[in-house]
Amino acid sequence: MNIKDIVNRDIVNLTNCESEPIHIPGSIQPHGFLLGIRKGSSRIEFCSANSADFIALKPEQILGKNIQDIFPEEQASGFARHAGAEHIDPAQPFVFSLDGVSFNTTVHQSGGNVIMELEPFPDGTLQLPNLYTQTRNFVSIMEKSSGLLDLCQEIADETRAITGYDRVMIYRFDPEYNGEVIAESKREDLVSFANQKYPHTDIPAQARELYIRNPLRMIADINYTPVPLLTIDDSPEKGNHSLDLSLSVLRSVSPIHIEYLKNMGIGATLTISLLQNNKLWGLIACHHYSPKILPHYTRLSALLQGHFLTSQIAVREVAEEFNIGEEVDKALVESLTILHETDNFMEACHKSDSLLKLANATGVAIFYDGTLYTNGQVPAEQELLKLFKFLSKAYPNKSFETDKLLDIYPDGSNLSKYAAGIIYHSMVSGEPDGILWMRQEKVETINWAGNPDKAVLQNEDGFRLSPRKSFERWMEIVKDKSSPWRKSEVNAASSFSYALQKHINYRVIRAQEDQNRSLNEELRLANRELANLNWISTHDLKEPLRKIQIFASKVLDREDPDLSAQVKDSVERMRFAAEKMQLLIEDILTYSKAGSMEKVFVPTDLNEVLQNVLSELRDNIEEKKAAIRADELPRLEIIPFQVHQLFVNLVSNALKFTKPDERPQIRITSSLVTGADVPAEKASTARQYRVIAFHDNGIGFEKEYENRIFDIFQRLHPAHKYPGSGIGLAICKKIMENHKGFIHATSVPGRGSVFSIYFPAK
Structure with a gap:
């Protein structure tokens, strides 16, 4: 029987660790052993090389055998029912006993395999946690903590009391996955890491993905020697025998991560994921400065602390946002009331305090129809006008917010004192008209755990890149940036901008109505004059024309023998012209009636x-x-x-x-x-x-x-x-x-x- 190991021997360094296949290391930690069987079968296809350390059977005595050949038949039958269940509860491990030693056996499916991870009880007892006491303590903590940071500190203290680790920290990630220690419980003799930040390179993307899939991760001894996983080379599954250990308790850890922890001087760790909306919000990180194996049920108690905290993160964040949102809404209502009650808001009320408070801004500027209206602390007029022109071209008919204006406006280095961050709303298409809320620069000192620019270092051998070795506090001064805009502030600014635009449109419409009213009055007077002219043309002019026609006819009829041909022709032309003019007047009357009747x-x-x-x-x-x-x-x-x-x-x-x-x-x-x-x-x-x-x-x-x-x-x-x-x-x-x-x-x-x-x- 040919037996081979499935250890992943790809060379890993910090240049390729972002793509390191850490879910298929092909090895485990040595505080337990692993067996793998084909799903729907009891034949053992995988075995860790350290099986003899626990059950006195070497891998070659186990591989290819059935479970009932290794463990008593009654236990093997019970395990078959346990592994065949529709849902396997990882909190309820199966217990195997052999030669007087009991093993907690956690089971999960990996592809077409069922993975069994067997860990001996540390003291031979189950040591079930007192869930009632733990839950009661959490409820008490939840009631007395005033905010999210207070709650995190209480959870850190409680988790350390449950697990006995030397240090328990709670990290929170920013949008770029830089971690910040927001709570810490530690031995008194240890240096504090509170409020320190760790660069996103400390936890690569694929490691974050595993933290989402498997919320609990333990390393019992940083200096462990990885135990290879073995399989039969002539098994039916030919080719690549890699085994996905994403959900494994014993999975071996990336050598890069081990080196990183060694550089920190740590001996053992336990990590619990804190998730929000299927994303990694943060971690509970437990450090010990010597090897430490945490029993299965104690790990579950620690995991429960993570669940407790996770259940409260969204509630506390929403509550904090709600309190700020209440003040913002109050200022918005006040601003809208003033806007609706004041015809000339921009001229009379643009300096209202509520206009600043609705977005918690330090300055506001409105540019409309060639006039700039400012409130609070704002840059010089010429600088503001240049900014409005830039924004109108970059974001026509749009809204935009940023806490670092320099990222989109390189010419704004002189604006940070007053406008490091902005909320902008365009008001007139193609024009620089708009409204701008501004926040002053918030100079911030960030305490990094080591220089983040040196997170990747050349090692002494010069052959590969390795994790940084220094974790001494390194301070970074962040400038040209404001505090970030909250969603409630952005929404309030948007609501007011929309209302202001309606107010301006209403003023334009009303001014147009006044102008139209004046024009209508002029038109009414003109129509009256035209009506008078129409009356004159249809009545006062028709009568003289009729008389001209009559007198011309009489002259031609009565005086015809005595008139010369030239006079007759002139009188006839006069009569014809009068007749034509009368016809024209009647046609004009008909035309006017067609529109006015x-x-x-x-x-x-x-x-x-x-x-x-x-x-x-x-x-x-x-x-x-x-x-x-x-x-x-x-x-x-x-x-x-x-x-x-x-x-x-x-x-x-x-x-x-x-x-x-x-x-x-x-x-x-x-x-x-x-x-x-x-x-x-x-x-x-x-x-x-x-x-x-x-x-x-x-x-x-x-x-x-x-x-x-x-x-x-x-x-x-x-x-x-x-x-x-x-x-x-x-x-x-x-x-x-x-x-x-x-x-x-x-x-x-x-x-x-x-x-x-x-x-x-x-």
């Missing part, structure tokens, strides 16, 4: 409207010998007299602008189209339109006049040949606007025109 919509059959129009124009139609054909027209809600006038104008135009040697042909069609087919920008694509089209075979017009033809007084042809005022089609356009519709014309010179009117369809 009451718009009463009535469901109307357009066929009836067309028949009335054709009846009214019968003489003209017969004179021109025109042929008119019409489709069946729809029934629509219209202003009847306006649509009657619309049809009159369109049919009259078709009769007027005809070719002298061709009989007029007029065709009227009806169809239903979508808004996308309407040649007008304002047409709604979401609705349908009824289109009535008037086709003629007249003289037509050039394409350039398709839109201009509807302008008032627009004439395309000589008045002596085609008489008219040039208002008719403008009236048609006004009528269609009254109906929320459109009119459009297309034409080919010499071949005719098409005038299409579009009514919104329900």
Whole structure:
């Protein structure tokens, strides 16, 4: 039988320790021994090399055998039931006894294997913890501790009392996983590590991942010799026999970590993970300065302390945040109240204390419409204006916060005294207008456990990098940084910024309303004057024109024999001009009525409207010998007299602008189209339109006049040949606007025109 070990012999140093496969070392610590069986089987596939130290059987006497060949049959059967359970509780180890020695056997699954880790009882007894007393002590601690740091200190003291380690520390990690000792319980003769920081390189990423998966880790003797794991080389599983020991109690430790602990002078450790939201919040780290094996149930008691603390971390942090949030909300409500009650807030109330308190800022600046408003301790005006311009370009229409402005604004080295950290909200797109909360620089002295810049050192041999050997206190001065912004402060600043933006918009709208109100008043007066002019043109001017026409006719009729031809021609021209002017006045009156008269919509059959129009124009139609054909027209809600006038104008135009040697042909069609087919920008694509089209075979017009033809007084042809005022089609356009519709014309010179009117369809 060929037996080989599965020790991972990859060379590890600090240049590659971030990727060190620490979960598959292929070896264990020697204070227990390990057996591995294939899941669903009892055949032993793995055995640690130190089995004979505990049960007087060497690995070659164990590998390939069944569990019942090694332990009494009754115990083997009990273990089969224990390992085959759906859930294996690690807090309830199985107990094997052999030759009068009892072994706590922790069991877990690893891939397709079941791992058994057997540790002898230190004194031959279970030593079950008094959970009631431990829980009662914790409740008492929880009630008397005022904050999270006080609670951590009490847990450190209690954990040391339970475990007997020389030093118990509680670490808290920052976002970069630098650890800080926030509580410590120790022997009186030891140097304190309280408040010291340890760089993130001390605990590589894959080690942090294992702390999440396995919350308890013990090293009984830093100077131990790793025990290799052995397996049968001709087992059915060929190739790589690595065994994942992530959940193992006995797993051997990275040589880099062992060297690190030796440099600290430590003899044994116990580490308990503190998790929040499946992330590593911190650790309970227990150090002993000589070897120390902690019994299984005492380890569970220590782990319970970690669970107790973990259950309170979020509660205490939320409580602290709540207390600050209450003050912030109070200041926010006060600021919003002032904002809503003051029309000119920025001018009158920008120095309100509540504006600072809502974000616990030391300074506030608002830049709006070219004016800078400041409150509290702020940089010089020119520096602030440069900062606003930079932020408006870097974060347009956005909000942003940082506790180190220099990271994003290298030109801000002179601002740290007043604005090391900022909360920024943009207010106007494309402009530097915005609001800025500022915090002064908080110069901080950090006590590192050794120089963090020398966490990686060349060793004496010069062949590889090794952990630092010095853990003497090393102080770092941190400048150009403010205290971090809390979530409640950021939210309050955001709420006020949004309210301020609404306040500014309201002021703009109200100013626009005042301006519109003034313009409306001017327009009302102008309309009154226009109404007076309309009255003069339709009444006061019509009467003199009528008299001119009468007197001209009398002169021509009565005095005709005595008048010279030149006088007759002048009087006739005068009468014709008066008649033309009267017609123009009547057309202007019609145009003004089209926009000013009451718009009463009535469901109307357009066929009836067309028949009335054709009846009214019968003489003209017969004179021109025109042929008119019409489709069946729809029934629509219209202003009847306006649509009657619309049809009159369109049919009259078709009769007027005809070719002298061709009989007029007029065709009227009806169809239903979508808004996308309407040649007008304002047409709604979401609705349908009824289109009535008037086709003629007249003289037509050039394409350039398709839109201009509807302008008032627009004439395309000589008045002596085609008489008219040039208002008719403008009236048609006004009528269609009254109906929320459109009119459009297309034409080919010499071949005719098409005038299409579009009514919104329900």
